[in-house]
Amino acid sequence: MAKANYGVIGLGRFGTSVALTLTQEGKHVLAIDRDEEKINSIKDYVTSAKQADSTDKDALVEAGIANCDVVVVGIGKEVDASILATLNLKELGVKYVVAKATSDQQGKILAKIGADRVVFPERDTGARLAWQLMSSDVLEFIELSPMYAVREVEVPKQFVGKAIKQLHVGTKFNVLVLAIQRGGERMIVPSTDRKFLRDDRITLVGKTEDIKHFAEHFRMK
């Protein structure tokens, strides 16, 4: 989803963090909130910021939501508003909607009405922290250190039809293929015999500069 246009609805702490992180990574972000103050404080930091009530389908259309491939609904506490926003987005044909839930019931409803992914920020962060406490902090270190990165990129055309081991990705570029995303299927640590197909997306791990070099070499974002 590297080339997607992103939308974020509901600029609480969660939505704001999603919007700013995507923007920092150079993505197009449309930020929406019904609260004018929230819009004023974010408008200089994202591609565009529009005041709109996401329970109103027409207002979402007017804000330009139809141009977004991925929309994150960051409304949590107001369950009705989060449900209606999600429903509107799916009815408007947004391909991938991520909705935030603050309870299991809200999560179930959001999934039922078509959210493609439901996240429970507090619960997920708590679980992640517990796992980190029980294991080494390698992944967190990679995530947080500017020196290392885990990045998903589209498969280079030159790779299509070839196996990982034929391409010597590790020795040529100093990066490791951590996963291949193929449609709905995700292959974690794929066998090096595995051949790449068109439209695959690959997750690389390595030094930030090596990943950048890889992306520049194949002219990808």
Ligand code: ATP
């Ligand atoms: P966080 O924990 O991320 O701070 P929260 O769970 O407290 O957020 P809410 O307070 O419910 O979440 O909402 C977050 C944001 O969503 C607020 O800025 C609020 O103005 C906005 N919001 C709520 N309802 C709507 C709506 N119908 N349309 C657009 N924005 C909305």
